[in-house]
Amino acid sequence: VYLLREKGYFRGLNNMIKLDYRYYDEMIIGQENGLNLQEEFDKYKDTIAHIIADLNKRKDKPGQWLQWMNLGYSEETVWYVKEYAAMVQGRFDNILVLGIGGSALGGIAVTEALLKPYWNLLTPEQRNDLPRIFFLDNIDPDTIAGLLKVLDLKKTLVNVITKSGSTAETMSQFMIVKNILEQELGDEYRYNIVSTTDKKTGILRQISEQEGYKTFVVPDDVGGRFSVFSAVGLLPFALVGIDIDEIMNGIKDMDLALKNTDIKENIAAQNALIHYLMDTKKGKNLSVMMPYSSRLKYVSDWYVQLWAESLGKNKDKDGNDVHIGPTPIKALGATDQHSQIQLYNEGPNDKVINFIRVAEFDNTLEIPNIFEYTGIGYLGGKTINQLINAEADSTRVALSDYGRPTVTITLDRVDGYNVAQLLYMLEVQTAIAGELYNINTFNQPGVEQAKNYTYALMGRVGYEESAQALKEKFCLLYTSPSPRDRSVS
Numbered sequence: 293v294y295l296l297r298e299k300g301y302f303r304g305l306n307n308m309i310k311l312d313y314r315y316y317d318e319m320i321i322g323q324e325n326g327l328n329l330q331e332e333f334d335k336y337k338d339t340i341a342h343i344i345a346d347l348n349k350r351k352d353k354p355g356q357w358l359q360w361m362n363l364g365y366s367e368e369t370v371w372y373v374k375e376y377a378a379m380v381q382g383r384f385d386n387i388l389v390l391g392i393g394g395s396a397l398g399g400i401a402v403t404e405a406l407l408k409p410y411w412n413l414l415t416p417e418q419r420n421d422l423p424r425i426f427f428l429d430n431i432d433p434d435t436i437a438g439l440l441k442v443l444d445l446k447k448t449l450v451n452v453i454t455k456s457g458s459t460a461e462t463m464s465q466f467m468i469v470k471n472i473l474e475q476e477l478g479d480e481y482r483y484n485i486v487s488t489t490d491k492k493t494g495i496l497r498q499i500s501e502q503e504g505y506k507t508f509v510v511p512d513d514v515g516g517r518f519s520v521f522s523a524v525g526l527l528p529f530a531l532v533g534i535d536i537d538e539i540m541n542g543i544k545d546m547d548l549a550l551k552n553t554d555i556k557e558n559i560a561a562q563n564a565l566i567h568y569l570m571d572t573k574k575g576k577n578l579s580v581m582m583p584y585s586s587r588l589k590y591v592s593d594w595y596v597q598l599w600a601e602s603l604g605k606n607k608d609k610d611g612n613d614v615h616i617g618p619t620p621i622k623a624l625g626a627t628d629q630h631s632q633i634q635l636y637n638e639g640p641n642d643k644v645i646n647f648i649r650v651a652e653f654d655n656t657l658e659i660p661n662i663f664e665y666t667g668i669g670y671l672g673g674k675t676i677n678q679l680i681n682a683e684a685d686s687t688r689v690a691l692s693d694y695g696r697p698t699v700t701i702t703l704d705r706v707d708g709y710n711v712a713q714l715l716y717m718l719e720v721q722t723a724i725a726g727e728l729y730n731i732n733t734f735n736q737p738g739v740e741q742a743k744n745y746t747y748a749l750m751g752r753v754g755y756e757e758s759a760q761a762l763k764e765k766f767c768l769l770y771t772s773p774s775p776r777d778r779s780v781s
């Protein structure tokens with residue numbers, strides 16, 4: 293550890309995010325709903341040790357989809373990203389990211405967490421002349437049209453991100469934006485586009501090469517929902533001035549900590565096992581992610597995709613029908629205390645609730661002592677900081693009074709180092725949970741069928757059978773195959 297620290301690889305346990313799982317224990321929430329954690333940890337000691345060792349052994353092997361475990365060490369990507377960000381600095385007022393699912397959610401989560409709040413409303417001086425950033429991760433025509441009305445595309449760098457290179461939502465947005473850019477800038481339009489896609493395959497790769505765009509790579513064996521620390525996330529982060537070295541340090545330190553095969557020392561393994569046992573032994577298969585920090589609000593959206601797409605599977609690795617997967621739910625503290633907590637306290641006891649708590653906020657906001665009314669006078673002289681954490685703690689205790697299990701992840705502060713640790717920890721937790729469920733964490737066959745029907749409805753060549761099936765099933769109108777669809781993949 294000393295040598296690693298000397299090399300700048302390890303900043304020590306004190307700075308690491310912490311997991312408090314006491315409120316899962318049967319001693320606190322009772323035997324019916326709680327677990328005898330020490331007993332379970334002992335029982336699963338060897339299984340967990342084997343899973344962690346095996347993940348680390350397999351991570352470099354092609355086809356295992358575990359390359360995301362190496363992203364913290366990809367110095368080359370960091371170098372290229374920084375070089376490009378420095379080259380375009382000052383040239384654009386806006387960054388527009390086009391992507392969906394894993395190609396957008398990590399970027400949204402991290403930029404919301406790390407940029408100054410209301411970044412896009414700040415003046416250029418307040419943003420240190422760094423660009424504003426917008427993510428288009430849906431295909432609502434009104435939103436797209438609305439955004440295009442407020443953005444001057446000539447002064448916008450468009451980062452189109454798709455690993456497959458053909459995702460309909462992303463590519464349709466791209467076609468609209470490219471068309472406008474070309475009309476406004478002529479041949480020069482290509483300098484307003486940077487694509488992030490597969491190294492070799494996919495239509496976006498072909499277009500990028502033909503048109504001469506600057507491109508970044510989504511590495512092999514990194515699935516979309518595990519790609520936030522590849523160029524998918526790092527490029528947008530660097531373009532708006534986020535310190536990506538701090539992020540890499542957070543991942544590396546967490547990776548080192550999570551290589552520990554002892555469940556008593558490994559927070560990702562602990563939370564994975566707790567969730568797995570709560571589901572399989574106690575029938576609690578809903579997982580709520582509830583940060584008490586608005587800046588971490590979109591970490592919940594990212595977690596929902598990670599947990600849902602990774603763990604919701606109908607077959608296990610041996611081919612048995614299992615139809616398993618805990619359902620993730622997003623919530624925000626303290627806001628959702630006034631919307632969801634009634635259900636969580638008194639409704640079905642089928643959830644595990646993950647609190648995220650921030651020890652130290654960037655600002656301390658005092659509540660002025662201006663009223664003496666009994667109902668609100670007590671607030672005067674306290675801080676909003678005290679209030680939000682008091683609400684997190686009291687909600688946790690109230691939930692435990694009702695026999696509801698909660699776990700609390702604490703970040704020292706919301707910065708790149710801590711946020712990277714949090715996301716990486718949740719990725720490893722997901723991979724370990726997948727092994728416990730004995731499923732393939734890294735595929736998503738369940739999203740294909742609806743995609744095929746969309747292609748059929750939109751007239752993509754090769755999807756005539758799906759179109760016929762749709763017609764027979766629902767008598768839906770569909771478009772004939774489009775002559776312009778030169779399908780290559």
Ligand code: PA5
Pocket residue numbers: 392393394395453454455456457458459462515516517518601736
């Ligand atoms: O996690 C995943 O693999 C998906 O959510 C993808 O990220 C999403 O479907 C977008 O795919 P692509 O990056 O190929 O456009």
